[in-house]
Amino acid sequence: MAQEVRPRRPGPPRVLVVDDEAAITDFVRLGLSREGFAVETAPDGRAALSAVDRFQPDVVVVDVMMPRMDGLSLTRELAGDPRRGLIILSARDETGDRIRGLDLGADDYLGKPFDFGELLARLRSVLRRRQPELAAVVRAGSLELDRSTRQARLGERELQLSTREFDLLAYLVEHRGEVLERDRILNAVWGVSFYGDGNNLEVYVRYLRVKLGDQDRSLIQTVRGVGYRLAAG
Numbered sequence: 001m002a003q004e005v006r007p008r009r010p011g012p013p014r015v016l017v018v019d020d021e022a023a024i025t026d027f028v029r030l031g032l033s034r035e036g037f038a039v040e041t042a043p044d045g046r047a048a049l050s051a052v053d054r055f056q057p058d059v060v061v062v063d064v065m066m067p068r069m070d071g072l073s074l075t076r077e078l079a080g081d082p083r084r085g086l087i088i089l090s091a092r093d094e095t096g097d098r099i100r101g102l103d104l105g106a107d108d109y110l111g112k113p114f115d116f117g118e119l120l121a122r123l124r125s126v127l128r129r130r131q132p133e134l135a136a137v138v139r140a141g142s143l144e145l146d147r148s149t150r151q152a153r154l155g156e157r158e159l160q161l162s163t164r165e166f167d168l169l170a171y172l173v174e175h176r177g178e179v180l181e182r183d184r185i186l187n188a189v190w191g192v193s194f195y196g197d198g199n200n201l202e203v204y205v206r207y208l209r210v211k212l213g214d215q216d217r218s219l220i221q222t223v224r225g226v227g228y229r230l231a232a233g
Helices: 022-034 045-055 071-078 095-103 116-130 163-174 182-189 199-212
Strands: 014-018 038-042 059-063 085-090 108-111 137-140 143-146 151-154 157-159 220-223 227-230
Touching: 014 022, 014 045, 022 038, 022 116, 038 045, 045 059, 045 071, 059 071, 059 116, 071 085, 071 095, 085 095, 085 116, 095 108, 108 116, 137 163, 143 163, 163 182, 163 199, 163 227, 182 199, 182 227, 199 220
Parallel strands: 014 038, 014 059, 059 085, 085 108
Antiparallel strands: 137 143, 143 151, 151 157, 220 227
């Protein structure tokens, strides 16, 4: 059924998870929330239709086997919006079901049980295809960077960053929670041919801490003898 394409509301990418297994929806909601997504859940296809109208998700993750309205029927109902992605989840990982779901308009199909990291990668891939400008945004807590416009915000406050500061902060955000070695950061942000003073990294980390109000170094953490880590919160 063709649907009106509404303008997108501002904010983080929104994902609706539709599954009648509460353990699945709770697991996916927790994981995606930690990755900076806004997440809502629905226990069946009928409830999902109401949630789509109210929540306006950017991607819907749909289980096939559900009461009231199954995932394939829901996929058929939701396939009219070119900016909304659809990913089917199902224990029925048979070729026929996969083909039918894709033919109905799904972007991808992932069999249960699934690895959360794979679901996350596929979800981001769908966002890049459907809404590339949205996929350009990376977040860590209240910190948000838009690679397409090179704008950075901390909560409601816009950050005034130089080109190098933006690139360094974006790299830290993309790898938040990871311990990043100094050479790895230098190669990624300054380039593999960088032969300058290694103290440049410390200088730019200091600049960022000042602009982020990170006096206690709880956000950009120094890992002694190794490098840096951006807090994952």
